[in-house]
Amino acid sequence: MKIAIVGCGGMGNVHANSYLNIPGVTVVGVHDIISDLSEKLANLTGATVYDSYDAMLEQSGCDIVSVTLPSHLHMAFSIRAAEAGKHVICEKPIALTLEDARVMIDVCQQQNVHLFVGHVVRFFPEYNEMRNKIQDNSLGRIGVAHAKRIGAHPGTLRQWFIDDQLSGGVVIDLMVHDLDFMRWSIGEVRSVYGLRTVHGMVDYASATLVFDNDAVANIESYWGYPGSFTTAAEIAGSKGLVQHDSSNNKSIKVVRTTTDVEKGPFVEVPQSPGYVSPYQLELEHFIDCIRNGSEPIVSAEDAYKALEIGLAVMESVNTGQTVYLAKGGAHNE
Incomplete structure (x- = not known):
């Protein structure tokens, strides 16, 4: 190829x-x-x-x-x-x-x-494992999720990131990772409410998503963070919760609502010592789809939906109102 x-x-x-x-x-x-x-x-x-x-x-x-x-x-x-x-x-x-x-x-x-x-987050093993815990009902009915993605402002090296007309800003460029992951993991989004602050080289946004199944996710994205690049996510359901924090040396942790006497309350899945770049996994997968005619893990329509949610967040930021997503497109109410 x-x-x-x-x-x-x-x-x-x-x-x-x-x-x-x-x-x-x-x-x-x-x-x-x-x-x-x-x-x-x-x-x-x-x-x-x-x-x-x-x-x-x-x-x-x-x-x-x-x-x-x-x-x-x-x-x-x-x-x-x-x-x-x-x-x-x-x-x-x-x-x-x-x-x-x-x-x-x-x-x-x-x-x-x-x-x-x-949308490479789908190829990070820790995020894939979190989604698996939802899909196999290990967490029960999903109630609340949190995610954050924070790091230095890329505009310090590449000026085009500073201009929303060129990059989309922190929501469309950075938050879109977690918007896609949450939709992939929990389901279709019914409504969004967004906040954003831009001051110099600080670009911070938060969004609250309500899903068709009534689960709620709170997402933060931040350019201009003085520390190292960090991602974290937590998804809680009726049977327990799953957590990821890149600043910890344990890649993912599942907490059960009841303690198993023999194993204790935690089931830990450590990061693989044979870790392969998620970008390599992603690109290899795309090439295999061309070779084999198979369906991709992330489709162009998935990317369209992630952008739609991100633009709804920006509409909410600009109007101060909740934006509802429907088959006919996003609208205020």
Whole structure:
């Protein structure tokens, strides 16, 4: 399988390093408007540097294009790849508007190519294990969930993150990870209420989601945190709760509502010593879906729904009202 990468910055390097570890995959072309970035990625992968995106699509012989560009460019570059007959692996968020996201999905379907979106949290083993505890009814009826994702402001190195029109801000770029995870794990979202504060290089947002099954999730996202990047989640149900905190050395902990005398109250699942990058797991999965015709763990429609919830959070932030999601789209009430 031959890969071309457009966008040779941080995520372009993550994709490239992952592809180097996947058997049967070769990076054949790279392109970025910053030539130094292209050259560095070419040196890493052995790929050819192309001066234009169109030349790379026409000449590289690639089967798949990894779109690892700033978010506002996702639609245009994904569509051009699809129209050239290339499968698309696009970083999250799928786009910054639902209209753009729908065009991406429709064009890829019309061109009979796959569109995969990198909601990589689904490939983190600790998050996958938390979801499994919900799906196998270990936690019973889900009542309340919490999640947070906090770290330094990426705008200190890449200015485009500061502009909501280019990145979507902390909600669409960062919180969208947990919005997707909660929907994947708990179910469809009925309503959202959001708050956000932006002050200099601090961008903080919180959202309360109410699901169709009446579960509630509270989510925090924070750019500008002075400490190390941290993620955490807790999901509580009628039979117990499951917890994850990346700042602890135990990756996941399940707490039962009743204590088993022999095993004690905790069932711990340690992080695997043979840990493989979730990005590699994700990209390998997408490639396998192309090879085998199998359905992806995260679909383009899932990415669309995550964006829809994120935009509803932003609508709530701007209006101060709860936003209800329905089949016809989000609306205030």
